[in-house]
Amino acid sequence: MIYEVSNLAVIIFLFIVGLVLGLSFYFARKTKSAASYYAAGGKIHWAVNGIAFAGDYLSAASFLGICGMIAYSGYDGFLYSIGYLAGWVVALFLVAEPLRKLGKYTFADALDSRFNAKSIKLAASISTLIVSVFYLIPQMVGAGDLVVPLLGLPHWMGVLIVGSIVIFIVATAGMTSTTYVQFIKGALLVVFSTILTFFILKNGLNLSPGNDYHQFNKIGVVVESDNSFRVSDSTYVVKSNQIVGNLTFIKLEKEGNAGWYKLSNNGDDAFLEEAPFITTTSTGEKLYNGAPKSERKFYQVGHLSKIIVDGVEVDKTGSLGPFEFIQAIEKSEIVRFTKKAFTDGEDKVTVYYQEKTLGKDIMKPGLLYKLSKSSGATFWNRLNFLSLMLALFLGTSALPHILIRYYTVPSQRAARKSTIVAISAIGFFYILTLYMGLGAMINGVLDVESSNMSAPLLAKYFGVGIFSIISAIAFATVLGTVSGLIVASSGAIAHDFIDKYLKVEMTDKEKVKAGKFAAIGVGIVAIILGILFKGMNVSFLVGLAFAVAASANLPAILFLLFWKKTTARGIAWSIIVGIVSSIGIIVFSPSMWERYGLLAKDAPIPLDNPGIISIPLSVITLIVISLMTQKHNATKDFSN
Amino acid sequence: MLHESTVMKETDNAAARKAKLGVKLFFIYTIIYAGFVLIGLFKPELMGLELMAGQNIAIIYGFGLIVLAIVMGFIYNYACTRLENKLNKN
Numbered sequence: 001m002i003y004e005v006s007n008l009a010v011i012i013f014l015f016i017v018g019l020v021l022g023l024s025f026y027f028a029r030k031t032k033s034a035a036s037y038y039a040a041g042g043k044i045h046w047a048v049n050g051i052a053f054a055g056d057y058l059s060a061a062s063f064l065g066i067c068g069m070i071a072y073s074g075y076d077g078f079l080y081s082i083g084y085l086a087g088w089v090v091a092l093f094l095v096a097e098p099l100r101k102l103g104k105y106t107f108a109d110a111l112d113s114r115f116n117a118k119s120i121k122l123a124a125s126i127s128t129l130i131v132s133v134f135y136l137i138p139q140m141v142g143a144g145d146l147v148v149p150l151l152g153l154p155h156w157m158g159v160l161i162v163g164s165i166v167i168f169i170v171a172t173a174g175m176t177s178t179t180y181v182q183f184i185k186g187a188l189l190v191v192f193s194t195i196l197t198f199f200i201l202k203n204g205l206n207l208s209p210g211n212d213y214h215q216f217n218k219i220g221v222v223v224e225s226d227n228s229f230r231v232s233d234s235t236y237v238v239k240s241n242q243i244v245g246n247l248t249f250i251k252l253e254k255e256g257n258a259g260w261y262k263l264s265n266n267g268d269d270a271f272l273e274e275a276p277f278i279t280t281t282s283t284g285e286k287l288y289n290g291a292p293k294s295e296r297k298f299y300q301v302g303h304l305s306k307i308i309v310d311g312v313e314v315d316k317t318g319s320l321g322p323f324e325f326i327q328a329i330e331k332s333e334i335v336r337f338t339k340k341a342f343t344d345g346e347d348k349v350t351v352y353y354q355e356k357t358l359g360k361d362i363m364k365p366g367l368l369y370k371l372s373k374s375s376g377a378t379f380w381n382r383l384n385f386l387s388l389m390l391a392l393f394l395g396t397s398a399l400p401h402i403l404i405r406y407y408t409v410p411s412q413r414a415a416r417k418s419t420i421v422a423i424s425a426i427g428f429f430y431i432l433t434l435y436m437g438l439g440a441m442i443n444g445v446l447d448v449e450s451s452n453m454s455a456p457l458l459a460k461y462f463g464v465g466i467f468s469i470i471s472a473i474a475f476a477t478v479l480g481t482v483s484g485l486i487v488a489s490s491g492a493i494a495h496d497f498i499d500k501y502l503k504v505e506m507t508d509k510e511k512v513k514a515g516k517f518a519a520i521g522v523g524i525v526a527i528i529l530g531i532l533f534k535g536m537n538v539s540f541l542v543g544l545a546f547a548v549a550a551s552a553n554l555p556a557i558l559f560l561l562f563w564k565k566t567t568a569r570g571i572a573w574s575i576i577v578g579i580v581s582s583i584g585i586i587v588f589s590p591s592m593w594e595r596y597g598l599l600a601k602d603a604p605i606p607l608d609n610p611g612i613i614s615i616p617l618s619v620i621t622l623i624v625i626s627l628m629t630q631k632h633n634a635t636k637d638f639s640n
Numbered sequence: 641m642l643h644e645s646t647v648m649k650e651t652d653n654a655a656a657r658k659a660k661l662g663v664k665l666f667f668i669y670t671i672i673y674a675g676f677v678l679i680g681l682f683k684p685e686l687m688g689l690e691l692m693a694g695q696n697i698a699i700i701y702g703f704g705l706i707v708l709a710i711v712m713g714f715i716y717n718y719a720c721t722r723l724e725n726k727l728n729k730n
Contacts, residue, residue, distance in 0.1 A: 078702060079702075079704070080705065082676070085706050085709055086705060086709060088671050089665075091711075092662075092713055093662035093665050093666040094662055098659065101652075323693060326699055327695065361688075363696060364688040364696060366684060372684040374685075382671050382681055387679060389677045389680075390677075399721055416716075417717060419713070420713040423710055427707070431706055603701075
């Protein structure tokens with residue numbers, strides 16, 4: 001562990017969790033009917049619903065994942081912010097009001113309102129369930145990441161705690177308590193992110209992030225004519241030499257302490273630079289900089305190597321305005337820590353080497369998504385970028401836990417107004433993510449093992465108080481979003497599948513009971529997946545959920561609303577094709593290949609984001625099948 | 641807590657015109673968003689160019705897309721509310 005647990009953090013954390021549970025108890029007494037369980041009785045005020053939308057949407061992925069991605073890859077992480085917000089334009093202008101008019105509790109209701117077809121009920125409930133589970137995984141992973149520094153508990157405990165609390169919230173009071181939890185959390189998140197950004201700007205840029213920041217060792221080397229080298233300081237002994245691609249890593253030992261260094265050779269000037277490293281020994285033991293985690297030899301990283309203001313090099317800038325801050329970063333030079341893994345004898349070694357990066361490269365796309373020819377971008381790199389931007393744009397308005405929030409307000413007008421409140425709050429927050437991410441990048445707070453912790457750790461830099469509050473909010477963020485997702489999935493199982501598809505006779509009370517049991521089941525699945533997917537960037541995972549949602553649900557929604565020839569079979573098949581193709585591509589993608597312990601470059605499909613293939617495929621399916629089943633449609637389309 | 645009364649059956653004479661407006665605004669935003677993605681795809685070096693006030697195109701375009709979504713949202717709501725008030729009088 002590289003951070004200490006604070007009592008204040010534990011107290012604030014318990015307070016927020018207590019508040020959330022208290023609310024659930026309060027609303028549990030009021031939740032008696034199916035309408036109140038699934039849609040809060042359609043009685044939520046639009047302003048509350050709008051902030052609750054923001055609460056739903058600003059999940060762990062936005063707060064933890066995007067900030068983390070910006071902290072490690074600069075502007076490329078901000079692309080997620082832009083895409084996530086742009087998705088709301090689709091939701092507001094095309095989907096919000098008509099969908100609200102068609103549906104009752106779930107998005108399957110709306111899709112099916114014209115046809116009353118079994119195939120749609122089944123397909124829509126399956127897709128709701130799958131998208132929700134995909135979205136649940138990153139929330140649970142984020143929860144696990146959070147409790148490590150906050151409460152000093154292992155990752156799996158965090159997942160288990162969130163899972164249990166959420167199952168409790170949902171199973172007691174359904175959508176009403178979920179809405180108010182989201183409202184409180186959405187509001188707190190925006191307010192405290194603003195405060196954190198204020199601190200970042202006030203702090204400005206500084207070459208030394210803090211008194212206890214690690215001083216990196218730099219050792220000169222002499223390169224011989226045959227390209228071999230020797231270390232100038234003869235007290236160091238070279239223990240190992242690893243070449244990974246065009247990088248050379250050297251293991252040096254001095255007085256019994258061994259460490260990894262990266263070789264830099266710019267002709268005249270050659271030197272070795274210290275790189276923090278994690279070793280997994282043949283017995284499975286994990287060592288941090290050569291020692292068990294408890295010895296705390298691992299340290300937080302991220303600093304500036306050069307600050308230039310008005311053409312002059314300075315040590316620090318003092319407080320800066322929002323635009324000055326970005327400008328100052330653009331002119332400066334930042335040390336990022338890039339990961340490389342290799343095997344050294346029987347050990348598996350992961351080093352995080354220093355990579356000096358120009359500010360102007362950080363403030364434009366390209367560090368994560370290689371796009372320009374000079375950086376060696378391939379066709380697939382560019383397709384990946386296009387695919388991501390497409391899925392983010394089209395995914396929002398197809399997310400089941402967002403869609404159900406159109407039914408919690410009393411009217412279409414309220415649905416529209418709450419969407420606008422949501423866009424404003426979310427848009428403002430996304431602008432802040434850039435500052436929080438960059439702040440984490442330069443202030444020596446990053447834990448290279450978990451990009452997700454960047455924002456909370458940045459808060460810690462400014463004091464334990466704000467760290468505790470931010471972490472507790474982040475935890476509540478996970479709680480709220482997971483609750484919303486579980487309500488959506490329990491709706492898919494109990495309302496769409498058992499009630500409408502299987503046509504099991506149930507009283508209103510039994511419907512609520514079925515929903516609660518479904519919620520418990522989904523919650524348990526989410527806990528298991530959250531533990532399995534530890535260590536992946538949560539924003540990347542959510543990007544995949546968006547791709548599945550955009551492929552499976554959005555063509556169905558848009559064509560139903562805007563194309564008269566759409567048929568029930570067209571909708572059902574497009575949902576199925578969307579799910580199968582998007583998940584199929586993900587399963588065979590480079591990121592998943594790495595997850596299976598194989599080499600990313602050997603993956604059968606060189607595409608990480610499936611949207612660019614699966615969305616058009618789903619659209620084509622819908623059009624072709626609809627045109628083929630026009631006759632069928634004439635007899636089915638009785639309700640319209 | 642804030643609760644509104646539920647309007648169960650809604651007849652909305654403004655629905656068609658609101659939908660038309662929504663589609664129009666959607667296309668305007670989509671074109672601008674596509675412009676951003678296309679620059680990234682085909683002229684990524686353009687993103688680093690300083691446009692004004694010391695900010696590059698990536699920052700101005702990116703922030704611009706976020707602010708534009710909010711502004712268009714308000715315009716849409718204003719127009720829709722007017723249409724509803726005008727057409728749903730009875």
